[in-house]
Amino acid sequence: MLSPAEFIGDLFNPDLAFLAKSLLVATMSSILCGIVGCYVVLRGMAFIGDAVAHAVFPGLAIAFVLQGSLVLGGIAAGVLTAVLVAVFSQNRRLKEDSVIGVFFVAAFALGIVIISRAPGYAGSLQQFLFGSITGIPDEDVSVVAVSSTLVLLVAMLLHKEFVIVTLDREMARSAGIPVFWLDLALYVMVTVAVVISVQTIGNILVLALLITPAAAARLLTDRLGVMMLLAPLIGGGSALVGLYLSWSIDLPTGGTIVLVATVVFLLCWVLAPRHGLLSRRFRARAVATEH
Template sequence: MSELLEPFEFAFMRRAMLAATLVGVLTASVGVFVVLRRLSYIGHGLAHSIFGGAVVSFVAGINFYVGATIWGAFSVLLINGASRRRQISGDAAIGIITTAAFAVGVALISRERTFTRDFEAALFGEVLGISNSDVWVIGGTMLLVAGLLFVWWKQLLFVTFDRDVAGASGVSLVWVEVVFSLVLAATVIASLQVLGVTLIAAALVIPPVTARLLTDSFPRLFVLATVTGGLTGFLGIYLSWFVDVSSGATVVLLQAAIFALVLGATSVRSRLREREARRRAQGDPAEALAGIERSLFG
């Protein structure tokens, strides 16, 4: 029993578990909008873009969080602007803008090899080395994002579901994009140290997609995704203590395992319902129709 509580004895583990839980909630809640906007690739691209921004901030002597936030939000706005042009698709815009921004960082690092190690942490995450001030930054970011999502909830949902009608109904599309860009950039930046550039995309996408398998209601999807994100963040770090695997990778692998489990369970449930519907179809036709409807729509 005492072995199970061992991770809690160390301050760095307690900080890591708290930070990963907050980051799990943060990425999953923002990820709901990312996934439903069919921008799953944006998290991956944006993390790379922000890495470039972080290097530029370092070289220019600007505070990392300020510089990277501006760089990241600007990248999202550029992606949105470019993909509105008929000739450029969304994925192409993400590919061009984020890799170019990443390349700026790589180019600067290749000239200034002295800070290579710091940026390895940004690339692969270093949650165990997280400080109290980092936890405060993550907590503050979560409060900011929660506040923005709370106030802009209806507009974000409306634009995500039906952009044209939202605009026609008076929703300011420009402001929604600005808020979304800011929220996404802040989320990625706050998550960098916990998950690293390479794993953030998974944390943004996997919990909402897992929740999507379980519900057809948007509010329920949001709650399920954030709970999944928070739990997997906490458990991932906790388990990494025992399995001696990179903490960020453990979080993402745990999320992937839960996704696979839910996918399997929902597939079996659908098969059983179809079989039940077919069995009933041999009896009363009206009951058969009702059964088919149940199997399709729950």
């Protein structure tokens, strides 16, 4: 197993430039997923994150077949599907989760059909589903950086409105806050976060990067501002440690990053100062002793 010093040496080795590039993309996507994931966790929208991961697949497949940018292709497909869901959800005969189930799974099926027409179908499908540490083009790094910056700016500008809608949708609607457009904006933000994470961590595992760091941060604090600081730190740290372990022991990068994040979540579940399992048991025991 490589020592941390040897890993750092490999990061600065010109012959292993893809390693530093992968760490950069994984860190940027982890930070973005950590922040956007806070809204997803607080609103109980984990299903949305999973559905978006399916929705971006046809865009990725089309971009792959046409030799275009996977990031831009995935964002276009995800945004189009999000708009369709938002529009069809206005029919109150169907609940939103039903519409999401129809369109997002159909999008994933379309992606499989499209990519099956490309040469090297099996290898390409595996790359999309599980990620590829060596498959990130240089131009996609700049696209990821610009996309992440734009989404973070939108999150800053609409943060107060997102929080109000999260706390009480009906009160927000009665106060004249455009709930529909805020929902659509959040769908688009989730889409971008998912797309830029797919190449490193894969389509199947990307939901974990969106949910697990935010869920761990939720256990550590009751304050949203602190949660939105901790979640990207947990995600970025998991990406760094996961990439180091996967490079050192020759493990799948995406799966290793997710497992590291999951270990952090489990530690928070047990050891969190106020909401951890041990602290809750100590408080319950103290109350029982008083009585």
